[in-house]
Amino acid sequence: MSxxxxxxxxxxxxxxxxxxxxxxxxxxxxxxxxEMFAASAHSAAGLPVVVVNPAQV
Structure with a gap:
């Protein structure tokens, strides 16, 4: 992605x-x-969003 x-x-x-x-x-x-600004904007647009902790993935 760019x-x-x-x-x-x-x-x-x-x-x-x-x-x-x-x-x-x-x-x-x-x-x-x-990440919260992007997560909120994506969610408000109806996108299914998850925020992940890289140490747990």
Missing amino acids: HRRDDAAGVEALTDRLAGLSAAVVALEATGGF
């Missing part, structure tokens, strides 16, 4: 791209809270 900006426009672009893929689940790595 690099996305870490701002509202970047998260929106990523959400749009993921929505077009019809993914069964979108997994985000827990990064000390930095």
Whole structure:
């Protein structure tokens, strides 16, 4: 996947791209809270989101 900006426009672009893929689940790595903005945006768009701890995967 290409690099996305870490701002509202970047998260929106990523959400749009993921929505077009019809993914069964979108997994985000827990990064000390930095993942929460993207997780919230993806979830609000109706995407199935999980945040995973890399030490437990």
